[in-house]
Amino acid sequence: MFESALPDSDNLNFLAISQALQNKGFAIIEHAFNHELENQLIAHVLQLEESQLKQAAIGREQDENINHFVRRDKIKWIQHNSAAETAWLNQMDELRLSLNRQLYLGLFSYESHFAQYQPGAFYKTHVDAFKGQANRILSTVYYLNPNWQAEDGGELVIYDPQHPHIELTRVIPSAGTLVIFLSEEFPHEVLPATKSRYSIAGWFRLNASISNHIDPPR
Ligand SMILES: O=C(O)CCC(=O)C(=O)O
Numbered sequence: 251m252f253e254s255a256l257p258d259s260d261n262l263n264f265l266a267i268s269q270a271l272q273n274k275g276f277a278i279i280e281h282a283f284n285h286e287l288e289n290q291l292i293a294h295v296l297q298l299e300e301s302q303l304k305q306a307a308i309g310r311e312q313d314e315n316i317n318h319f320v321r322r323d324k325i326k327w328i329q330h331n332s333a334a335e336t337a338w339l340n341q342m343d344e345l346r347l348s349l350n351r352q353l354y355l356g357l358f359s360y361e362s363h364f365a366q367y368q369p370g371a372f373y374k375t376h377v378d379a380f381k382g383q384a385n386r387i388l389s390t391v392y393y394l395n396p397n398w399q400a401e402d403g404g405e406l407v408i409y410d411p412q413h414p415h416i417e418l419t420r421v422i423p424s425a426g427t428l429v430i431f432l433s434e435e436f437p438h439e440v441l442p443a444t445k446s447r448y449s450i451a452g453w454f455r456l457n458a459s460i461s462n463h464i465d466p467p468r
């Protein structure tokens with residue numbers, strides 16, 4: 251008798267993600283997680299106080315002028331500070347384990363933040379990790395915008411790694427859509443929107459700890 255050996259957490263969406271990552275290096279999944287989690291996170295991000303969202307910085311870049319030119323989103327790092335955040339982190343840990351089982355990636359940890367792009371805000375073309383640092387392996391973006399229309403803008407544009415002026419795809423930031431891509435490979439950009447645009451951006455990382463330097467910091 252042949253039985254499926256898939257653990258519960260390896261649902262069809264997770265398998266589709268693994269296959270797309272293997273074939274193309276990126277995956278785009280609509281309503282990636284259940285509606286309960288989707289709605290919980292939408293409600294949570296909308297009630298975040300303005301005072302909790304801080305102007306985002308680029309890497310360790312301290313120059314606020316450069317920073318403001320490159321990205322204009324406001325962020326709040328996710329920890330286990332609410333039921334919604336814990337549910338999110340648990341879900342992404344299931345995904346991490348599934349990706350490790352399917353693709354042998356050895357992903358060790360996950361860091362993520364809520365992001366708010368106010369009308370007109372953008373994030374110019376960038377990559378999320380630099381080659382050789384083997385730190386951020388997979389980037390994830392999960393959108394929290396119900397009833398988003400194409401004319402609202404705010405698309406994520408993913409460019410060809412070999413030909414960075416060629417667009418591979420544009421993603422409308424609709425609630426429930428999850429995008430995953432290889433952090434070192436794909437230049438990408440967030441176009442300005444006409445409305446506030448909410449998301450969770452995150453990164454699966456390897457364990458980069460060496461000697462007494464603990465990375466990621468805890
Ligand atoms: O919000 C998005 O679509 C992408 C965000 C992004 O590229 C980042 O935070 O590094």
Ligand SMILES: [Fe+2]
Nearest residue numbers: 376377378438
């Ligand atoms: Fe990015």
